[in-house]
Amino acid sequence: MTTTRILIMGAGSVGCYLGGVLAAAGLEVHFVGRPRVLGGLRQQGLTVSDLDGRQTALPAAALHLHGTVPAALQPAVTLLSVKSGATAEAARELAAALPPGSLVVSMQNGIGNAERGRVAAPGLDWRPGMVPFNIAELAPGRFHRGTGGALAAQGNGDEPALRALQQAFESLGLKLKLHADLAAVQWGKLVINLNNPVNALSGRPLRAELLERGYRRCWAALQAEALDLLEAGGIAVAQMTALPPRKLLRVLRLPSPLFRLIAAKMLKIDDKARSSMADDLALGRVTEIDALSGEVVRLAQRLGRRAPLNEKMLGLVQAWPQRPQPYGPRELERALGIR
Ligand SMILES: NC(=O)C1=CN([C@@H]2O[C@H](COP(=O)(O)OP(=O)(O)OC[C@H]3O[C@@H](n4cnc5c(N)ncnc54)[C@H](OP(=O)(O)O)[C@@H]3O)[C@@H](O)[C@H]2O)C=CC1
Numbered sequence: 001m002t003t004t005r006i007l008i009m010g011a012g013s014v015g016c017y018l019g020g021v022l023a024a025a026g027l028e029v030h031f032v033g034r035p036r037v038l039g040g041l042r043q044q045g046l047t048v049s050d051l052d053g054r055q056t057a058l059p060a061a062a063l064h065l066h067g068t069v070p071a072a073l074q075p076a077v078t079l080l081s082v083k084s085g086a087t088a089e090a091a092r093e094l095a096a097a098l099p100p101g102s103l104v105v106s107m108q109n110g111i112g113n114a115e116r117g118r119v120a121a122p123g124l125d126w127r128p129g130m131v132p133f134n135i136a137e138l139a140p141g142r143f144h145r146g147t148g149g150a151l152a153a154q155g156n157g158d159e160p161a162l163r164a165l166q167q168a169f170e171s172l173g174l175k176l177k178l179h180a181d182l183a184a185v186q187w188g189k190l191v192i193n194l195n196n197p198v199n200a201l202s203g204r205p206l207r208a209e210l211l212e213r214g215y216r217r218c219w220a221a222l223q224a225e226a227l228d229l230l231e232a233g234g235i236a237v238a239q240m241t242a243l244p245p246r247k248l249l250r251v252l253r254l255p256s257p258l259f260r261l262i263a264a265k266m267l268k269i270d271d272k273a274r275s276s277m278a279d280d281l282a283l284g285r286v287t288e289i290d291a292l293s294g295e296v297v298r299l300a301q302r303l304g305r306r307a308p309l310n311e312k313m314l315g316l317v318q319a320w321p322q323r324p325q326p327y328g329p330r331e332l333e334r335a336l337g338i339r
């Protein structure tokens, strides 16, 4: 029996967690990453854990680690898990090493990464994917899933490589749903990801941020603006939480004691979990704000309209290096002009 070979392009939080789960399920997983993360994996091995108490440790000797995409690897599937700004370069590196037609699934936020990859590397078979949960790098080589939800990818159940992925994830308690068209799911996730800049600017873990009504009001306002535009554009939005998108806005705006009661499931988040954009600000990296609020601003432009709140948020995140002080809940509401 041959083992399904998987390539992780971008060994960071998402890449190490998904790759670790797949390796623990018995697949042959190759990680391409940068010295900071690979060094941790070489020294500590890879431990993946989750909020349900699962933990799997893979010794360093069992890991396939690479600084560049190895030639002649021929993976059944490549999972692309770099940040949006690094997609084009990663796509060109993949094109140089993988056979034409190789399947690449973008496990990134935003709606444009698979297309960005296709433009940079048209010879590969690009698919959008979606990661619903939060992953935190707790220490070198230790990656922890702090929330729940089902993974998604564009494809059908007839493709052996995607079936193998589904089965491997399933054996470790994760669902991978396949969709003929992922657009509605990607927009649904993007609307949820409008909390990433709120969380990053709050300087607080996700759970602590969500327990502050002022931050929730900021997130709700950014979402409401996006949902109005999506409706005007006739674009479908999938439900990503226990509540339909518009109902979620009403719940987010409730006073905190009521919110705690009604949104108990949504607050099932590890105390330490932060958004991926908070990691970027902490490490002084370029953020994905252009792939999130920027996408809403571009949608408005295509419709001949404006998205003033998302425009403001874009500006606040871009101006962070000049300020680097967290925003309090009221301060952020005032900065967005909703208080
Ligand atoms: N973290 C999370 O909880 C979640 C993240 N996401 C999305 O998943 C995607 C990945 O996020 P995340 O895992 O947090 O990002 P990380 O920054 O943790 O991981 C990406 C890694 O890829 C490296 N990298 C970039 N380009 C290359 C390249 N050409 N070759 C090899 N390595 C490369 C980066 O290094 P360097 O930065 O040094 O270039 C970094 O170490 C993003 O789109 C994010 O929005 C989605 C859901 C949850």
Ligand SMILES: CC(C)(CO)C(=O)C(=O)O
Pocket: 109, 131, 132, 133, 134, 135, 147, 192, 193, 196, 206, 274, 275, 276, 277
């Ligand atoms: C899981 C979620 C929504 C928040 O952590 C995310 O996508 C991110 O951090 O980028």
